[in-house]
Amino acid sequence: MRSFSWSRLSRRVKQASIMGIVMLLVALLCIGQLVRIQLIDGASTAQAATQNRTVKAVLSAKRGKITDANGAVLAQSVERYTIIGNPEAAQDFEPTTCTTRTRGYCHEIDGKPLQTTGVAAVAQLLAPVLGMNAAELGGKLSGTGQYAILKKDVTPEVKRKIADLHLGGIVYGELSNERIYTNGTLMGALLGGVDDAGKGVAGIEQIEDKTLTGTDGYQIYQQGNGGEEIPGTMTDAKDAVDGADVQLTIDxxxxxxxxxxxxxxxxxxxxxxxxxxxxxxxxxxxxxxxxxxxIEAGSDDAKLNVAxxxxxxxxxxxxxxxxxxxxxxxxxxxxxxxxxxxxxxxxxxxxxxxxxxxxxxxxxxxxxxxxxxxxxxxxxxxxxxxxxxxxxxxxxxxxxxxxxxxxxxxxxxxxxxxxxxxxxxxxxxxxxxxxxxxxxxxxxxxxxxxxxxxxxxxxxxKTITTPDGKSTTPEQxxxxxxxxxxxxxxxxxxxxxxxxxxxxxxxxxxxxxxxxxxxxxxxxxxxxxxxxxxxxxxxxxxxxxxxxxxxxxxxxxxxxxxxxxxxxxxxxxxxxxxxxxxxxxxxxxxxxxxxxxx
Incomplete structure (x- = not known):
């Protein structure tokens, strides 16, 4: 039977004490960091997170209509969307395989899982909906930054199809308006046209630009990881005011x-x-x-030529x-x-x-x-x-x-x-x-x-009619x-x-x-x-x-x-x-x- 060693016991006690002290210090350090984050830096950290999630979405005002003497529409703006891609998010994209658990929020083409990831996968999903070449889309999404215009003047129907692809945070639509002229060459150069910014640059569109142009509104809210609005987070909003309608004397x-x-x-x-x-x-x-x-109304010829x-x-x-x-x-x-x-x-x-x-x-x-x-x-x-x-x-x-x-x-x-x-x-x-x-x-x-x-x-x-229905006749x-x-x-x-x-x-x-x-x-x-x-x-x-x-x-x-x-x-x-x-x-x-x- 070996004799008991008090010296060995003393060393173990000493080692345990040191370990305890170290663990205590680590614990105190963690508690201190937690206190700092929650009590000292908590407000600023939360504010930073909120700011990171907060967006200001522009509400585009519609340009007013131009009608003939009997109210027949000659020019009008219709709801359209500019489709925006986030290249950085696209490059990190990992498709979600469709299972019974993920059904409704997954990614597949013709019922089959994607065989690619990143930009290639996003382009494969998006190209058929936008009617674009996947390689062209891939090129636009392969750049740097978080904002790339993929296509303009997309209809609400196409925008809804994009939403069904579950690419929130990677691809989304910004509301815009497209100017439509319903009668082809009828009064083409006389009606004129608008530029890419929606400003009248020729014809009636130009002389009545101030009247036809509305005032954009906005919404400020927080968005989730998928780009969707988080309910109850809207802090400020201003409605868009559409432009007034212009009625011509021309029949x-x-x-x-x-x-x-x-x-x-x-x-x-x-x-x-x-x-x-x-x-x-x-x-x-x-x-x-x-x-x-x-001359087609709204065409480059209509914008460059006078009637x-x-x-x-x-x-x-x-x-x-x-x-x-x-x-x-x-x-x-x-x-x-x-x-x-x-x-x-x-x-x-x-x-x-x-x-x-x-x-x-x-x-x-x-x-x-x-x-x-x-x-x-x-x-x-x-x-x-x-x-x-x-x-x-x-x-x-x-x-x-x-x-x-x-x-x-x-x-x-x-x-x-x-x-x-x-x-x-x-x-x-x-x-x-x-x-x-x-x-x-x-x-x-x-x-x-x-x-x-x-x-x-x-x-x-003939008359100018504001969005609230008030009509006036220009002074003669x-x-x-x-x-x-x-x-x-x-x-x-x-x-x-x-x-x-x-x-x-x-x-x-x-x-x-x-x-x-x-x-x-x-x-x-x-x-x-x-x-x-x-x-x-x-x-x-x-x-x-x-x-x-x-x-x-x-x-x-x-x-x-x-x-x-x-x-x-x-x-x-x-x-x-x-x-x-x-x-x-x-x-x-x-x-x-x-x-x-x-």
Whole structure:
């Protein structure tokens, strides 16, 4: 039997004591760290964790709609999503195998488990839903950072399918809006388009951008590991306010029909282009503003190009005689019944002028001068009509003045001061040469005669309606009187004789309705810089007995040349359609026509 060793026992006790002390120190250190974390750093640690989970989600405001005069939608924003990927999370992705326990939150393709992990697995799952190539997606998810745009303008349906892939925290959707134009090329360049940020950059979209643009809202909340909102954690929110809706005066049905007639006529007359305007006489509202350019609304072309119907300027030709004769009658220099003997040419101050056709010394009244569109008769009647008065009346009719519609790219034409006119220009301005207009200006100038001598402001915006349903009408400039009622009656009477002249030849009449009109033909510079091109135009009031509409048609280089023979028949088709659409009663038989000959 071995003897008991007190020394050995002493060493073991000592060792145990040391171990106990060490363990006690470790325990005290852990307790101290726990106390520090929970009591001293607890608030800041919790705050950091909360901040890490807190997100501010933007609530995108919808851009307002653009509608026609009857509420038909021309442009609208629809709910879309931008799909975002988290590359760092994608690279760490481990698919969950589908079992009875994981069913409903697992990953498989066609009922089979994935054979890959990371970016490749995410791309395999996502590619069929987004309709993209898996390799392309993989490339976008292989970068650095936590934010990569995978695809824009995704529909809510596709976004829901992505949610069913259970890739929360790796792939998610940010709400956005896509601008949709529902009528293709109808009013394409006139409507314009928006840029990638949703800002109007052309056409109606541009001039009404501030009205159409809403104010984004937001939500601040905490999200879970899957990117989902943790219930009850929302701390702040502000609703998005959508943009206001803009209703145009343009009637989609009229616009469509006018564009169709123009395109057919362009082909028939082999014209380079065509423009047409339809204006309501009483309100000044533009019901159609059309041209033959085929541009898709919202396209790059629509964003880069201005509507020809707005920007194109031209010499009005003999339509300008209406403004000259209005001034002559208003200034009491002549009545439309005054008699003239008119040759077919005239040399004045070293300048020779001719009519468009050869004739002998004709005995025409001033109404007859307008009916026959005689340059010579117009010059003879204007011998006491000063240069300042010639300029003044053109200006009063709106020539050389902005239309007030503020459409992007609109040109106000060119009308120089009378002091700059040479010996020839002072006379050519009498019959619509030596200055330029656009189709909107010319239409409203003729509308002065339809409105008994009053120039009314044009409009293309009918109402603005805010998201709360409040509608307002944009303010209009005041109407101004250009000539008195008696003078306008005389000019209207003579213009009706012009229309009868063409109608009797089977060109520009509208069966059952009286029309007051004026045609124009002007030589313009062609590509070679010479006067090798023609502008043919026709502006008409229908019905002449109770004016409802003014229609202007302009053709460039049509076969047939003269405005009454080319643009006139185009007007006739438009006028017939308007009379049918609005069920306008037939005109009574004309009486008291001013004689055109003596």
């Amino acid at each position: 989609r049905d009229i616009q469509w029909r006018v564009e169709r007639i123009l395109k057919d006529s362009q082909a028939k007359y082999k014209a380079a282009w065509g423009i047409a305007v339809v204006q309501d006489v009483q309100s000044g509202q533009i019901l159609a503003l059309a041209d033959t350019d085929q 020809r119907s707005v920007s194109q300027t031209f010499e009005p030709g003999s339509v300008g005689k209406v403004f000259t004769m209005s001034g002559l009658v208003q200034e009491h220099l002549h009545q439309m019944s005054d008699k003239f003997t008119v040759p077919d040419s005239l040399t004045l101050d070293g300048q020779t002028y001719k009519d468009s056709f050869n004739h002998g010394a004709e005995r025409w009244t001033l109404a007859g001068v307008l009916e026959q569109s005689s340059n010579i008769g117009t010059i003879l009647a204007s011998d006491s009509f000063s240069d300042q008065k010639r300029y003044e009346y053109l200006t009063k009719f709106g020539i050389g003045q902005p239309s007030g519609l503020n459409l992007p790219g609109e040109s106000q034409g060119l009308l120089t001061q009378p002091q700059t006119w040479d010996g020839r220009t002072r006379n050519t301005v009498l019959f619509g040469q030596g200055y330029t207009v656009n189709a909107l200006q010319m239409t409203n100038a003729i509308a002065v005669i339809a409105n008994q001598g009053v120039l009314k402001p044009q409009s293309i915006i 400039k005041e109407s101004t009187r250009v000539i008195d009622e008696e003078a306008s009656k005389q000019i209207l009477n003579a213009m009706e004789s012009v229309s009868e002249h063409y109608s009797s030849q089977g060109f520009a009449g509208v069966k059952g309705y009286r029309v007051a009109s004026k045609s124009g033909t002007a030589e313009v510079a062609g590509p070679d810089g010479k006067l090798s091109s023609l502008i043919s135009d026709y502006s008409a009031i229908i019905p002449a007995d109770n004016p409802r509409f003014v229609v202007t048609v302009v053709l460039k280089d049509p076969e047939g040349s003269y405005g009454g023979l080319t643009a006139g028949p185009v007007f006739a088709q438009i006028g017939e359609f308007l009379m049918q659409k609005y069920e306008v009663p037939n005109s009574p038989q004309r009486k008291n026509a001013i004689p055109v000959e003596w």
